[in-house]
Amino acid sequence: MEKIALTHLVLGELDTNCYIISDLEKRNCIVIDPGAEGEKVLHELEIKDLKLEAIINTHGHMDHIGGNEFLLKETGCKLYIHEDDKDMLQDPAKNLSVYSGNDVISPPATDILEDKQILEFGNIRLKIIHTPGHSPGSVSILLDKRLFSGDTLFKK
Template sequence: MKIIELQVGQLGTNCYVVYCEQTLKAGVIDPGGSAEAIIAEIKKANLKVEYIINTHGHADHIAANDAVQQATGAKILIHHEDADMLTSAQRNLSMFIGGGIVCQPADQLLSHNDTVIIGSIELKVLHTPGHTPGGICLLSDKVLIAGDTLFAESIGRTDFPGGSYNQLINSIKDNLMKLADDVEVLPGHGPKTSIGWERNHNAFIQ
């Protein structure tokens, strides 16, 4: 699995383009803005984007969904508990930050332990509610794309509607802390980390 990393939108969301080297089939994870930059990277690598996957439904992770979908024909995937956030500016919080972002509804709804196949890549869906009810992480071999569930020495906010601190901590402990120390964590904001580093240094989950 190859990964192109971009910082997009006003809040510096980490968008990841994952692709299979053999087939050039790809998935775009959390296109939260900067649609032109994302599309340029896709064209530059000659990728065939099959899926747009949102780790959750907040505006800074979905804002470029429609533009990327129009450019690629990809299907939009999101956990079923966050699906209505795509079509509601109130639910995705954009109406509160001077926007009003609404997207096309999802083409496919995800659940815990689903697998998304992209060429030779298998992305396992881990439902990790707490930041939002339908927050997910995506696991492939030794890489975890964590959305806003787990950050470097921090965790996602839980003070938004639908958030729960206790639920988020339980999600991390029950799903992520069972992974091997050498699993690389690619969060929705900020620098990379690893499961081992967070296990030993993240004060929220000690």
């Protein structure tokens, strides 16, 4: 695991936690929840010389998907979300952005997440756990012993 690095960014007005998981040997990475400010995420990837393989959205709320469009357009990466939240990506009423006065519309998912799925990107190995509640398609992502839970667990 020592070649795997973790970067934490706090993005947007709602202070969304965004994580970059990178493989320092292969120089590739994935991004969890680019909630806003896609430019800031891309800048981080550029200064670290990392190729973005995929975005994983823990769920479909606007403050977790706002950077999808910019990053997909700039990098051509994949976009993963659970089946039960995939319609939220392109529906401002479902992703709640309609209430913010600034509609968020993400590109559609390229790949669908499933419970107990293992995803591998180079040396980055992730396990997907479906944890519905906050939204029907909320997932948690397990990296070694670290769990990324989106909004399933709120830190007060």
